[in-house]
Amino acid sequence: MAFSYAKFLVLLAAAASMLAASQAATVVVGGSEHWRYGFNYTDWALQHGPFYQNDKLVFKYDPPSENSPPHTVYLLPNLGSFINCDFRSAQLLANVTQGSGDGFGFVLTNNWRPLYFACGEEDGKNCKEGLMKFFAVPLPRRS
Numbered sequence: 458m459a460f461s462y463a464k465f466l467v468l469l470a471a472a473a474s475m476l477a478a479s480q481a482a483t484v485v486v487g488g489s490e491h492w493r494y495g496f497n498y499t500d501w502a503l504q505h506g507p508f509y510q511n512d513k514l515v516f517k518y519d520p521p522s523e524n525s526p527p528h529t530v531y532l533l534p535n536l537g538s539f540i541n542c543d544f545r546s547a548q549l550l551a552n553v554t555q556g557s558g559d560g561f562g563f564v565l566t567n568n569w570r571p572l573y574f575a576c577g578e579e580d581g582k583n584c585k586e587g588l589m590k591f592f593a594v595p596l597p598r599r600s
């Protein structure tokens with residue numbers, strides 16, 4: 458059987474891409490903008506997704522101080538509450554101090570089910586007007 462170098466390269470590339478997809482990523486939400494008022498996280502998520510199962514999203518924000526208004530991370534229960542920034546049934550993931558230092562890490566353990574993230578401060582203003590919300594639909598990993 459003739460050795461096909463081209464075929465070998467194709468197989469190698471396929472193996473490399475499978476390896477990349479099976480390796481969980483750590484992604485800082487907002488990149489160097491971190492988690493702040495006025496940055497479009499929906500746009501950010503569109504540009505930096507899709508996210509995969511076991512990827513870790515990291516939310517970074519300073520604890521409240523004179524120059525730094527409070528931020529939090531909530532999980533909203535469904536699309537309606539996400540659209541309306543309705544926090545009545547929301548689950549607190551990270552309080553005002555948990556985004557400091559290395560930030561708050563959240564591992565996407567589920568497949569397909571959308572996760573609706575939002576900042577719950579200022580009576581929903583950060584979510585509504587500050588654009589501090591996005592959703593992620595973790596895709597299963599190839600294995």
Ligand SMILES: *[C@@H]1O[C@H](CO)[C@@H](O)[C@H](O)[C@H]1NC(C)=O
Pocket residue numbers: 497499500503588
């Ligand atoms: C945020 O980004 C989304 C997706 O690109 C876009 O549809 C939306 O209009 C943007 N919102 C604002 C207020 O710019």
Ligand SMILES: *[C@@H]1O[C@H](CO)[C@@H](O)[C@H](O)[C@H]1NC(C)=O
Pocket residue numbers: 552553554555
């Ligand atoms: C935030 O959560 C951390 C860890 O659970 C806790 O130690 C801290 O007291 C909380 N801070 C506030 C302001 O609730």
